[in-house]
Amino acid sequence: MSNVLHDESAVLRQERVQAWGRLLAVVLFVATLFVLSPEPDQIRASRLAAVTVLMSVLWLTQAIPIAATSLIPLALFPLLGIATAEATSKAYINRNVFLFLGGFVIALGIEKWGLHRRLALSIVCLIGSSPRRIVLGFMLATAFLSMWISNTASTLLMLPIGLALLSSLRETGQEAEIETSADSPPRAAAEPARQEATDQPAAPTADLPEDTTPEPLVRLGIALMLGIAWSASLGGMTTLVGTPTNVAFAEIWDRTFVNPPHAPGGSPAASSPGAAAGSGAAAGRGQSETEVGLRAPELSAGTWMTGFVPIGAVLLLCAWGVLVWRLLPLPGARRFGRRFFRERLKALGPPRGTEILMATVFAVTAVLWVTRRAVRVGSVTFMPGWSDLLREPLAAHGVAVSGIHDSTIAMLMAVLMFFIPAGRDRRGQRQFLMDWKTAERLPWGILLLIGGGFALASAFSSTGLSSWIGTEFAAVVAGWPLWMLVGGTCLLLTFLTELTSNVATVSTLLPVLASVSVRLEIDPRLIMFPAAIATSCAFMLPIATPPNAIVFGSGRVPMGAMVRTGLVLNLVCVFVLTAATFGLLVPHFGINTRSMPAWADPPAAAAQKTPQLPATDSSIPVKAP
Structure with missing residues (x-):
């Protein structure tokens, strides 16, 4: 008898959670639409943020069936001008x-x-x-x-x-x-x-x-x-x-630093008009002039x-x-x-x-x-x-x-x-x-869930919402200590990729982080390497990664269990990646934590470098306005 009462109580509690979830999702959706008042060229991004809030609350509370929530982009993206019906539909039927x-x-x-x-x-x-x-x-x-x-x-x-x-x-x-x-x-x-x-x-x-x-x-x-x-x-x-995110990162690294478009023949600084200014800045940081114009180290599989x-x-x-x-x-x-x-x-x-x-x-x-x-x-x-x-x-x-x-x-x-x-x-x-x-026993619902995740991720990239988040983050972290910068970057990307495509996140935010590292005059590898790995550390939601979606479709993993345990592992990953960056990656790749290498010194910014702070100060130097 007690088991029956316990089951009825659990059902009633779940129904209350779902009812409040539906109400909260609608309220937050409307509030986000009206509270965010971006520039005209950012209207699509703000509307996407509202839809993301709506779907996130519905997914987390299971206020409506998860597969039904995954169909929301097909209805709201065209109605709100976020994406066309054709473009949205393609996310549900792809390779x-x-x-x-x-x-x-x-x-x-x-x-x-x-x-x-x-x-x-x-x-x-x-x-x-x-x-x-x-x-x-x-x-x-x-x-x-x-x-x-x-x-x-x-x-x-x-x-x-x-x-x-x-x-x-x-x-x-x-x-x-x-x-x-x-x-x-x-x-x-x-x-x-x-x-x-x-x-x-x-x-x-x-x-x-x-x-x-x-x-x-x-x-x-x-x-x-x-x-x-x-x-x-x-x-x-x-x-x-092993994963497309690593391949995407390697391509961005090669295009940005190894063979940048402004350096014909592969010498980023030597062939540009600002090379002399870059040389002077490098010398001011204690680097030899021969370092200037060197290629960035290539990333090999080994x-x-x-x-x-x-x-x-x-x-x-x-x-x-x-x-x-x-x-x-x-x-x-x-x-x-x-x-x-x-x-x-x-x-x-x-x-x-x-x-x-x-x-x-x-x-x-x-x-x-x-x-x-x-x-x-x-x-x-x-x-x-x-x-x-x-x-x-x-x-x-x-x-x-x-x-x-x-x-x-x-x-x-x-x-x-x-x-x-x-x-x-x-x-x-x-x-x-x-x-x-x-x-016919195929898990059609989970296929819709995967398609909804793809539609959301594609819109994050096409509307520029991912890039906007990265730019705002760069403005916030100026002046942070190195360990806090690395940890904050990993924290941002780990939770951002719960809702966005890992590859889309790498493609949109890693170039932003590359420019952030140059503006802060630090080795780009110091934040780009852990950031690339952090995009693979999304364990909370079924839509975060295809493996998450697949095992959720087995019916063996309740949403609450996935969110709770995934949250713990997300935080553990942020801590481990931050510690491993300084304990392993810095010595392994020969990263200098106190100066920016010459190959990362863009000629256009070379003349604007500020003096390096004393070695006793662990904060990141901030560029003068």
Whole structure:
């Protein structure tokens, strides 16, 4: 009776939160529209800010279904003049959305034929059944994959295995409790009947009713799902090609400092009329004249990895700690051990033909994703990418390799599943690896959520709202101590990318930070490097990153749990990145924290330099008006 009353109270409390959420969202939306009175050329940005407030409150309170909130840009962007209906609609149907769709189809196929259960039991046999070890094992595997393939692809590969593991743990936990209560021999009551070696679809197990799931397993499900998403983001940041944000940053760095447009031939200062003034300013800072005109250091994959793999490892351990500190022993834990799960794996029998076919599709997809581009460390190429090897043969037939994307692979393999025979069912009808009845179980709501996030991110860039935020931030931080500047930059970008595209944030704000560093006469790497990494540290909202959206779509992670734990990790990341900047990146990249290098000295500003403050003063020098 008490449980029923508790459930009714929780429902009423949730309804009140949703009602207040709807009211608050509308009030803040209207208030933002009328309070912000920007210049005429900033009207679109102010209206976008109002829509962002509206959607954020609705998402956080779940006042209306999350997928419905994601449709708001389609209605309000054209009505408020933020973007055209055509431009907004394109955000919902793009190659990344189809990457998710194809990955979800493959995941449904893995579940349909029972391969997920075999994979899950095999993993537990390998890493053990301790909740903390399970989460750590999945996070390490996902992070390693994400170093070489897209964060989205690595999440899609690990998600069905994680869901299958949770289902298996629930089933075996119930069996173990039955054994314990009956005090029976281990295999007498617990071993499931041997599955018939027929090519029939396995019963779905990922959507078990949550009201009968033990609390320890619910907590493990949240930790495991978030661990997969977070480790995908953290693994991607450790390599130059691991995530598009790093690639975008490398391009901005090269265009701004290594080969800037004002320096033909690659010498930023030497070939410009202001070189002499720059030389005098450099000498005033104690630098030799030979430094002036040098190129900025190029970013190679090797130097990036040696600098950021340690940071990624520390952040991964921090994320693991945030996730597992409240985990409880699983039900029936006394009986859990490798032998216990080996018996369950043995009970499944030998792999069926359909399992082998599905495993082949899964493996081929993974290999094509991993090997699409060359794997390089520094100047050494360990493995050429098949897109590079096929570039000339395909070009001869009018096919551009640049037009091939990970979504191409995902959709190719998803469509092939509808062609691959999988025997006959009990009624004698022909089966295939995938049928449309199964495909209809696709999480269409999460695809709308992803599209809504893309629409919002695109508008942040097109209206100039991201750039405006960066400019205002630059005006605020003048005169801050270095550590506060780095920490403030990381804090701003970490929470800004909860609502904006990571790549869009890098593309719009990193050039602003480059000019800020020059105006403040500090090494641009001091704030640009941690800022680039901070854009990958968004863990609070489903729309923050594709991995977040994917695991949220599993139904295992409540919005409140994602926001609370994500907030903690966001703050931890800000602290770690700030400390690592001065403790690791400064010595690793040879960054001088007391002066600006000659290659960053723009000729136009060289004559306006102010004297450097004494070494005892840790604040950033502010330019004279």
